[in-house]
Structure formats: structure tokens, C-alpha cells
Amino acid sequence: xxxxxxxxxxxxxxxxxxxxxxxFETGRNLCRHALVINTARTDLAKPQHLDEDxxxxxxxxxxxxxxxxxxxxxxxxxxxxxxxxxxxxxxxxDVEIHEVDAVLVAAGLGGGTGSGAAPVVIDELQKMYxxxxxxxxxxxxxxxxxxxxLNAARSLQSFVTKVDNFIAFDNDAWRSRGQTIExxxxxxxxxxxxxxVTLLAAGEVDESEVGENAMDSSDIMRTLDTGGVSSIGYASxxxxxxxxxxxxxxxxxxxxxxxxxxxxxxxxLVRRATNSRLTVxxxxxxxxxxxxxxxxxxxxxxxxxxxxxxxxxxxxxxxVDVLAGDDPRPNSSTLxxxxxxxxxxxxxxxxxxxxxxxDAQNKIQEQDAVREQEIQSLITDEDNDLDPIV
Amino acid sequence: xxxxxxxxGGCGTRVVDQFVRAEHRTGRSVTNGNVLAFHTESQPFxxxxxxxxxxxxxxxxxxxxxxxxxxxxxxxxGEQTSQPPSGSETLTYTDVPSSESDQATSPxxxxxxxxxxxxxxxxxxxxxxxxxxxxAKADRPEIRRALDRIDETDVTATMLVAGLGGGTGSGVGSLLLDELSSIYETAVYALGVLPAxxxxxxxxxxxxxxxxxxxxxxxxxxxxxxxxxxxxxxxxADSYSSINKMTVERLLSVFGxxxxxxxxLSEMRIDPADITRTLNxxxxxxxxxxxxxxxxxxxxxxxxxxxxxxxSSSSVSTPVDATQIKTLISQxxxxxxxxxxxITSADRVLLILTGxxxxxxxxxxxxGRYLLEEKTxxxxxxxxxxxxxxxxxxxxxVVLSNVTSVPRIDNLQQRAVAAQSDPDADTSVASSAHSQxxxxxxxxxxNSTQSHRDTQRTEFDFGEATTDLDTTDSPDNEx
Ligand SMILES: Nc1nc2c(ncn2[C@@H]2O[C@H](COP(=O)(O)OP(=O)(O)OP(=O)(O)O)[C@@H](O)[C@H]2O)c(=O)[nH]1
Ligand SMILES: Nc1nc2c(ncn2[C@@H]2O[C@H](COP(=O)(O)OP(=O)(O)OP(=O)(O)O)[C@@H](O)[C@H]2O)c(=O)[nH]1
Ligand SMILES: [Mg+2]
Ligand SMILES: [Mg+2]
Numbered sequence: 001x002x003x004x005x006x007x008x009x010x011x012x013x014x015x016x017x018x019x020x021x022x023x024f025e026t027g028r029n030l031c032r033h034a035l036v037i038n039t040a041r042t043d044l045a046k047p048q049h050l051d052e053d054x055x056x057x058x059x060x061x062x063x064x065x066x067x068x069x070x071x072x073x074x075x076x077x078x079x080x081x082x083x084x085x086x087x088x089x090x091x092x093x094d095v096e097i098h099e100v101d102a103v104l105v106a107a108g109l110g111g112g113t114g115s116g117a118a119p120v121v122i123d124e125l126q127k128m129y130x131x132x133x134x135x136x137x138x139x140x141x142x143x144x145x146x147x148x149x150l151n152a153a154r155s156l157q158s159f160v161t162k163v164d165n166f167i168a169f170d171n172d173a174w175r176s177r178g179q180t181i182e183x184x185x186x187x188x189x190x191x192x193x194x195x196x197v198t199l200l201a202a203g204e205v206d207e208s209e210v211g212e213n214a215m216d217s218s219d220i221m222r223t224l225d226t227g228g229v230s231s232i233g234y235a236s237x238x239x240x241x242x243x244x245x246x247x248x249x250x251x252x253x254x255x256x257x258x259x260x261x262x263x264x265x266x267x268x269l270v271r272r273a274t275n276s277r278l279t280v281x282x283x284x285x286x287x288x289x290x291x292x293x294x295x296x297x298x299x300x301x302x303x304x305x306x307x308x309x310x311x312x313x314x315x316x317x318x319x320v321d322v323l324a325g326d327d328p329r330p331n332s333s334t335l336x337x338x339x340x341x342x343x344x345x346x347x348x349x350x351x352x353x354x355x356x357x358x359d360a361q362n363k364i365q366e367q368d369a370v371r372e373q374e375i376q377s378l379i380t381d382e383d384n385d386l387d388p389i390v
Numbered sequence: 391x392x393x394x395x396x397x398x399g400g401c402g403t404r405v406v407d408q409f410v411r412a413e414h415r416t417g418r419s420v421t422n423g424n425v426l427a428f429h430t431e432s433q434p435f436x437x438x439x440x441x442x443x444x445x446x447x448x449x450x451x452x453x454x455x456x457x458x459x460x461x462x463x464x465x466x467x468g469e470q471t472s473q474p475p476s477g478s479e480t481l482t483y484t485d486v487p488s489s490e491s492d493q494a495t496s497p498x499x500x501x502x503x504x505x506x507x508x509x510x511x512x513x514x515x516x517x518x519x520x521x522x523x524x525x526a527k528a529d530r531p532e533i534r535r536a537l538d539r540i541d542e543t544d545v546t547a548t549m550l551v552a553g554l555g556g557g558t559g560s561g562v563g564s565l566l567l568d569e570l571s572s573i574y575e576t577a578v579y580a581l582g583v584l585p586a587x588x589x590x591x592x593x594x595x596x597x598x599x600x601x602x603x604x605x606x607x608x609x610x611x612x613x614x615x616x617x618x619x620x621x622x623x624x625x626x627a628d629s630y631s632s633i634n635k636m637t638v639e640r641l642l643s644v645f646g647x648x649x650x651x652x653x654x655l656s657e658m659r660i661d662p663a664d665i666t667r668t669l670n671x672x673x674x675x676x677x678x679x680x681x682x683x684x685x686x687x688x689x690x691x692x693x694x695x696x697x698x699x700x701x702s703s704s705s706v707s708t709p710v711d712a713t714q715i716k717t718l719i720s721q722x723x724x725x726x727x728x729x730x731x732x733i734t735s736a737d738r739v740l741l742i743l744t745g746x747x748x749x750x751x752x753x754x755x756x757x758g759r760y761l762l763e764e765k766t767x768x769x770x771x772x773x774x775x776x777x778x779x780x781x782x783x784x785x786x787x788v789v790l791s792n793v794t795s796v797p798r799i800d801n802l803q804q805r806a807v808a809a810q811s812d813p814d815a816d817t818s819v820a821s822s823a824h825s826q827x828x829x830x831x832x833x834x835x836x837n838s839t840q841s842h843r844d845t846q847r848t849e850f851d852f853g854e855a856t857t858d859l860d861t862t863d864s865p866d867n868e869x
Contacts, residue, residue, distance in 0.1 A: 040661050063575060064663065068391070068546065071667030072772060112663075143756040146769025181755055181775050182747035184657030360769040367737055367768070374735075374794040375673040379605045381598065381803035385810060388603040389519045390564045 001101040001203050001217035004033040006125075008118040009077075010043040010069075011108025011138050012036070014185065017047035018193040023201070024049065026332075030201040033095045037088065037121065039080055039113045040069035056091055058084040058117065070112035074151045077116020085124055092128065101217050102132045104200075105163070107155075110140030110148030110171075115155030122162045132164035132221060136196060139280065139353060141172040146360030153357030156350065165224040165342065167196065168231060168280035170349045195232045195279060199338040202293040202327035213303070215293050215325030220340075223291040223323060228343030229350070231280045235273035236336035237265070239300050248297030248330070266294070266305025267312060269337040274316060280347055288343035289321035290314075296335030298328040309337075317341060391662035393645045394424035394540045394548040396570070398563045400434040401553030401583050403427040404630065407438040408638045414440075418646040424540045424548075428533070428566065430456050430514035430525055430558045447536045449562060450515065450525040457513050507627035508555075509590045515557040519596045522561015533569055546662045547577035547609070552600075555585035555593030560600030567607040577609040577666050581641070583633075584729070584802055586616040586626040591809030598806030601799070610669035610791060612641075613676060613729040615798050640677040640728060643787040647742050647776040658755070660742055660774035665789075668740040668772055673792035674799070676729040680721035681785040684710060684749060710784060715743070715754030720761055722786040730798060737792035738770040739763075745784035747777035758786070766790065 007016035013036035023030055038044045039059045047055070059065035059080030070076040081088070103125050107114030118135070125133045137159055140148035160166050174188045203217035224230065242248040250265055270292055274284060290313055294301045310324040380386070397406030406427055413420055427441055430450040435441065450456030510517020515525060526533060540548065548570055552559030563580070570578045582604060585593035605611050614637050620629040647660050669675060719741065723733050739762055743755060759773040 040663070042655065042659065042661070046655065064666070066546070066662075068666075069661035069663040071661060071663035071665075073663075073667055141756065143760045145760060145763045145771050147771070150769070175753075175756075179752040180748050181656070181658060181743070181750040181752050182777065183752070363767075363769045371671065371673075371737065371792065375605065375792065378674060378794050378796060378799060379602045381807055382800075383807070385807050386595075386598050386602060386803065388564075389560055389599050390523050390568070390603055 001030070001200055001220055002032050002099065003030055003200060004095050004097070004100045004103045005031045005035070006103065006105045006121060007034075007036040007047075008105060008107040008121055009038055009111045009114030010040065010046075011111060011185070012106040012114050012118065012136075013038055013043060013047055014189055015106045015136065015138070015192060017049050018189040019197050020049035022190070022193040022197045026197075028197060028201040029204055030197055032100050035091055037081075037117065038069075039065045039067070039077065039117070041067040043069070054091075056088065058087065070116070072110075072112040072147055072151065074112050074116035074155065077112040077114070078120055079116070081117035081120035085120065088121060089124060089128070092125075097129050097131060100131065101221065102134055102164075103129065104134045104136055106136040108138040108140070109152035109155045109159070110138070110144055112151065114138075115151040119155060119158035119162055122159070126162060132224070133162070134224065135159045135163040135166040137166060137168055139168055139170045139172070139349060141175055142352065142356065144171075146356060146363065149353050149356035150360040150364070153354045156353075160227070160229060163227075165227060166229050168229050168347070168350075170280045172349060173277060173281050192279060195234045195338060198234065198295050198327070198336055199232060199293055199340055202295065202325065213298075213301070213306070213326045215323075215327055219323045219325060220291060220293075223289045223321070223340055223342050226288045226343035228288065228345065229280070229347060230340060230342045231278040231282045231344050231347070233273040233276050233278050233339040233341070234336065235269050235276055236334045237269055239297055239333060239335045241331050241333045242297055242299060247299040250300055250335075260304075262300065262302040263305035263308060266302050266337075267309040269335065270309035270313060270339060273337045273339045274313065274341075278341070280344075281349060282341065282344040283346035284316055284341060284344070285318040286344045286346035287317040287319055287341040288345075289319060289323075290317045290342065291322065291340040292324040293327050293338045293340075294325070294335065295327040295329055295338065296332050297330050298326060300335050301326055313339065391420070391547070391645055391649070391665055392422055392424075392545040393420050394542075394545045395421050395426075396537075396540075396548060396550045396566060397425075397427040398550060398552045398566055399429060399556040399559030401556060401559055401630075402551040402563070403429055403434045403438060403441075405551045405581070405583075405634050405637060407440050408634045409641060410440040412638045412642055413646070416642065416646065417651055418642060418649045419651070420642070420646050420649050422544055424545055426536055426539065428536070428558075428562055430522065430562065431459065433459060433513070444539065447532070449529045449532065451529075453521070453525045453528055455518075455521045456515060456525060459513055507625045508585070508593070510557060510592065515561060517557040517590075517592055517596070519557045519561035519564075519600065522557045522559075523564055524561075526562040526565035530565075530569075533566065534573075537569060537573065542574055542576060545576065547579055547666060548574060549579040549581055550608075551581045552583070553585075554582040554597035554600040554604070555589060557596065559583075560596050560603070563600065564603045564607070567604060571607055577670065578607070579610050579612065579669065580604050580608045581612040581614065581637070583637075584613055584615045584617070584798065586620050587805070589616070589626055591805060591812065594802055594805035595809040598803050601802075605673065609666075609672065610675045611673070613674055615729045617798065618726060618730050619728075637728065640679050640787060643679065643742060643744060643785060644677060644740070644789055647744070647774070650776075650778070654747070654777050654779065656747060656775050656777045658774045660740070660772070660776070664772045664774065665740060668738045668770075668789060668791050671737050671792040673737070673794065674729065674796065675789060675791045676727040676731055676793055678722040678725060678727040678788040678790070679785065680718055680725055681783055682714070682718050684746070684782050684784055710749045710751060710754070712751045712754030712757060715751055715784075715786075716758045716761060718784060719743075719758030719786045719788070720765065722788040723762065723765060723790070727790070729793075729796065731790070731793040732795035732797075733765060733790060733793070734767045735793045735795035736766045736768055736790035737794075739766050739768055739772070739791065740789040741771060741773040742787045743773075743775040743784070744781075744787065745775075745778055746781045747775060747779075750775065750784065762788065
């Protein structure tokens, strides 16, 4: 499909940038418009695939932001987005909305800008356009602590009620052991971009090549139509790309393989994608609808395999709404299967974040309630014998 | 972040000068020339190295109670507080502990003179904060003119620095804070130094009153405790330079983060908004700090091997493992803070890790951050790193914002009340040198304020999460 994409805050902007990079590298054409919005000037300089005029600084006149971020304060994030909404709307004016199928808003839900400003932006988009607005949200890790969890739990509610579908990414599930601070989130962002772009870019092939098995944008949108929270699985395998007069084939050592082995491989790939690390861990059977995209050389996509994979997923996801289709990429040396699990309702991480958030909210309220009085008692002596100087 | 620094009194002048020197030395740019020092006597200015004459503001020219070294002593204020020292014109104030001026101001004259170095002498406002406040009021136009030299649009916040026990520091400082908060929309912080236990009781009284005056006028007040940081048994003045060095190093670790030329952008950068949000609670703050030396041999070797292989360092396991980083971070709050306190009373916390980013384990950083959340019993812990390529040191700096259980302050207040009710100590000048022994209190940690907190603490109510939490875009419901 064709998207207008908007990254809000630091994480959101980096994700959009990463999606653009993956697109360029693989010759896809998903993001027809890309825009990043942030409260921190330094963060706006980071993306490498966006023009200067596609970066919007908000809140630079706000006393508590001034171009320096909002320090994790979602309330200020929302406030500055509201204040600068005209400016945001002005940048959308360039977007030829009839040329895109949907809008995607990406944000880190733990940060103040992402969690606070993104829901305001989404509200505005929903008012302006009839096209669906999807959310791509990063959930903070447990070790990031109470404040990010509180931001995320609250923002998640806003997101889920406002967007047509919310695709979640769990930083905890993707946290890897041996990394240094310098490496940051790069690896995770690449993984996420690969999944989201491979899924959503399907249905954008040259009309003449479209076979009956090709995935259509409307299929993807139908699957996302459930609302709620979604998760994505992914697996890929190397294939020998088609050469002059030859067909593409699964990489193998021996002689050419039979149709039934190819079918088994397709089904195995889908099973692997579903059982792999999902963008947000969930109980697969709690999915409402599901969809499989096969991206790769069409010759290796055995119809029999696709059908048995689809049936397998129907059973596993416990839903009759499972669509499968191809994103034919004749020259590709990999075959990827992307599985979209739409509206999954059993996501343990979200419950954990909510628990952590409730604790945090209680703690914060408790501190707020006694703050003034504790400061006063700290600076005055027990019997109040001492006087201030002025 | 960019910060304007305003020093007041002897202590403030020295710390500000030291700060600017450290900026130059470490290649950080924080103040950007937005520096001022106010005093009621000129000598401390003469010893500074970085302050231009434009940045030195001498107050009290017209106030009768202000005594200058270089002019004949005005009579009026002397009778109220003290006699001007004999031969004041010829005095030179040196860094040697027993100077003539100390002896001149010591009524007994037999006291170990080194203990009096920090006692008020009769120059300037003679240690009297009320005179300091009067002087500042009278010189308000001049103060405003001077403050105009700070470019507020150039800085994120302004910090006033003063010895709280000083007549100029506390007295002039109070009025300066009023001015700063009325002219600036940006945050106003203060850094106050608390007198040591062996300083004159009047210092404790002035400091306790100064604290009461400063705290409500600032977004946050950092404190440094001279008692905790003085070298054993020596006069406090002998420790000034080491304490100032420590103070400035910590301040720079906080406010200088990300202000080095040519530093790469960190993924977990601390934004100025992270600092201001940590601090904007009011109350008192303190800074902890811990440094470890990296095994340069192995780091260096590793780098050499990598450059030979033309590989990025990211493909190699980290020389500093998670456990070491966690230990470093916990040391930062467990070792001596600028103001020792009960760390669980902190309201918000800021953690900055400074060092070579390619050696710092991310897991160590995250678990260390989480550890702080547990140790300080707060959920508001902002954390980030400042990458310093090729550095052989790794430093954890922790700011505890709005700590409310501080035995040192209770102790100061007790000393202040005693000084106030002691008829011999009700005026400034070194009148109580005889009570030297009695006010060198041992500062044992007291648990009184702690228990108060404990009774306030209630069990968390684990409610139904989805209904208890407000959404982010309904600002009315926030906190
Ligand atoms: N997956 C992923 N998560 C990120 C990345 N950067 C930040 N995060 C997460 O996003 C949250 C922080 O949000 P940011 O986007 O950095 O902050 P912000 O929205 O710009 O808001 P402020 O910094 O508060 O002004 C944390 O929970 C991080 O875990 C990234 O590049 N990838
Ligand atoms: N840590 C530290 N403390 C200092 C320094 N200079 C003074 N102090 C302390 O600060 C307090 C006030 O001293 P000063 O700043 O010299 O006093 P003042 O404000 O100039 O004015 P007077 O009271 O009139 O001397 C005393 O308790 C000193 O011990 C310093 O350089 N470092
Ligand atoms: Mg940020
Ligand atoms: Mg008290």
C-alpha cells in the first residue's frame, strides 16, 4: 500500500528514518510522504533520509520545552502539540492524501513527546482525513522504570481509541544482551522496519505483473480494520534468484526439489514466522484476524504451500479470517513470510506495563501530596525560632 | 545545557571563577560568558583568574556600614558589630591560615588562629546578612544594570552561588534571587555552601536563615556541606580549594553534559529539559559522583586490534561489563554526596554516565538505572549518557532532587537556634571564638525525619490498571 508516515518524538523519528532506509535498500516504495515532529532540536538532526523541510520543531516557544525536549513529561508533550497544531496542519497541506491509502504515526510511548504529542497529532489527522490512521508504538522496557511505563500505559489508551489499528513493538522482548550504549537501538529498529515495511509495502507491484495471488492493499487494510493492538511475526529464507531462462529456487545442495518439499518449506516458513519473536509477544490464538504476506520470487511460492500455511494459521490463531498473498519480488534472493496478527487481546507485556504504571502513578501522587509541606519542614527549625533574611 | 552563573560573596566568587576555569580545561562551554560576581569587598575579586572587570560587581559604596580595605574606616557600623581591625589599610589577606586580619578580629587573640580564617572579618558587610540585604536594596539599580549583561535567551537557567553563612552571600544573595526570579522566565537555581561545625556560630545562624530565604525563591537549591567535606581537624579555609574543585567537577558533570565540542550524539542523550524537569520541584538537591578507571591496557589493545582488522568496535564484547556499571552507579549514591542525606527521601533523580560509549554495556546502564529507582524509592529517574570517545574513565553522576530528610540541616538549625539565643553571639564578628568546643558538634545521622516519612508511606493500591490511568491527552487529569 501507499503510506503517509509521521514520526513523533525521538524514537518515532528514528523508526520512520529506518523504514525509509529499508525501502531504499530493497527497492520498495511504501512511504510516499514522510514527516518527523519533535520538541528537541538535536533529535531532529538525526534522520538521514528526510529533507530539512520535513522536520518540524514544535514547542520551541514553550517555556518548558524551548527546543530542548520535554524531559519525559507527556503533559507538556501534549500541550505543545496542541499549541502548535496549526503549524503541524500546515505541513500536512503538502500531503496529497488521495494518493495514499493510509497514514502511519510512529512514536516511543515511554518518552514525553511521543506519548503526549502523538495522540494530539492523530486526533487532528482523523479530523482532516477519511483515510485510516495506524499507530506504530514502542513500549518501554521494564528497566526504564516507572515514569516511562506510566507515559506508555496512558498513551496506549489514547492511541488505541484514536487509531484504526495499533502495531506494538516491545523493547523488552528485543533487548539483547551484549550491546553497548553506543549501539543503541539500531539493531532493534532495523528488525522492526523490516517487518513493518515488508508487510505494508505489499500490493505495490507493477500492475502488469500482478498475478491472482498477489496481496492487495485492501486486504491488508481489511485485516487491520479490527482496531485494537496488533503484532507482527517474520521469517525469511535464502533462495536462488531467477536467472535468464531459469526459475528461482530454494537454496539447496542437492538436485531440484519436488513440489511437495517446496510446499512444506512455505508452511515451515510461516510456522517459523508465527513462533518467532513477535513485535509484541502475545497469545497468537487471541488474534481476531490474520494475514500472511510472502515477499520474494513468485516461482518459489508454492500455491499448495500457501494454502496449507493459511490453514495452519487459521487453526493456530483460532480465527477464520486469515488472508494470504504474495508480494512478488522476482530478483530477490530471499523469501520472507510476514504474519500480521490483528487485534490480539492477550499481551502479557501490556498488563505488566499497566501494573508498573499504576504503582508509579500512586507513588507520584503520594509525593505530590506531601512535597510542599516536606520542603517547608526541612527549611524551618523545629520551633520556628529562626527568621528568613528578607 | 547553557547556564548563567552568578557568584555572590567570597565563596560565590571563588566557585564561579573555578567553574569557568574548569570549563576551559575540559573543553566544555556552559556559561558562554554569562558570568557575574557580586561582592561587598574587592579582595576576593583580585584573586580570580577568569573574571573580567565587567563581570565583577562591587556593591555597598554608598552604604555607611560597608568597610573598605583601601579607604579609612567609616565609624557607624563598627560600633554595632565590631571594631575595624587596626591598620586595615596595610593588611594583605593571604591564603596562609594565620593572617593578621584573623587575629585582629579575634577578641581573645589567643585562639588557634587557623580556626578563624573563615570567621567574618569586618570588611564588606562584616558577616551580617541583614546589612548585606540593606546594601543590596540600596544598590538595586546597579544590580539590575549588571544583570542586564546576562543574555537570558542564551541560557536555559541561571544559578546563584553563595556561601550561605556569609553576610554578603546570604544577605545580598537573597535580594539577587528576588531580582533573578522577577526578571527571568527561565529556571533559577542556587548553589549554597553550608558552614562547617567548627566555624563561628554566626555562620550557622546566617546559613539557616539563608536557607529559609533561598529555597522558596529557587526552582532548586543545591547544597554543599563544608562539614562533610573538610579535611580532618583543620580549619575550613584550608579545605576551600579541594571542596571547590569537587563542587565544580560535579556541577560540570551535570550541566556540562553534551556541551563538549565535537562529542557524538548519544542515543540516550540527556536533554536540557531532562535536567530542568528533574529539578523543577523546589527544595534542596544534592549530587553524588563516582569514577572508575577503565583498564586502559585492554581497552587500548582492543582498539588497536580492531583498527588493524578495520572492524567497528561494536562487534566486540564490552570491556566494562554490566556488573561493574551497576556497582559504579550504586557507588555514586552510596558515597559522600555534596550534601549527605537520606537518599530515599529524594523526589526525582537524574543519572548521567560519562565515558567511552563503545565500552559501556547497555544492560549495565539499564539495570543500574533501575537500581537507583529502587534505592531512592522514586519512579522518576531520568538517565542518559555523555559519550567521551577514547576516555579512560567512566563516571556516574547522580542528582537527587528535593531531598527532604537531611540530618545535616537539622543539625545546622540546632546550631543556629543556639547561636541566636546566645547573647554573646547575636552579632557577627567572631564573638564566639570561646565556644569553639561546644559548636563542633558531631554530625551523627539522625533518624527523626526518617520515621516521619515512614508513617506517611502507604501500601500501593493495585487497582484495575486500565480504569485507574488517565489518558495522556487529557491534561486536566495529569498527576
Ligand atoms: N525501539 C526503539 N525505542 C526507542 C528508540 N529511542 C527511544 N526509544 C524508546 O522510546 C522511549 C523514549 O522516547 P523518546 O522518543 O526518546 O522521547 P521523546 O518522545 O522524544 O520525548 P522526550 O525525550 O521526553 O522529549 C523510551 O521508552 C525508549 O525505550 C529507538 O530508536 N528505538
Ligand atoms: N566550600 C567553600 N566554602 C567557602 C568558601 N569561601 C567561604 N566559604 C564558606 O562560606 C561562608 C561564607 O563565607 P564568605 O563567602 O567568605 O562570606 P561573604 O558572603 O563573602 O561575607 P562575609 O560574611 O561578610 O565574610 C563561610 O561559612 C565559609 O566557610 C570557599 O571557597 N569554598
Ligand atoms: Mg528525547
Ligand atoms: Mg528541620
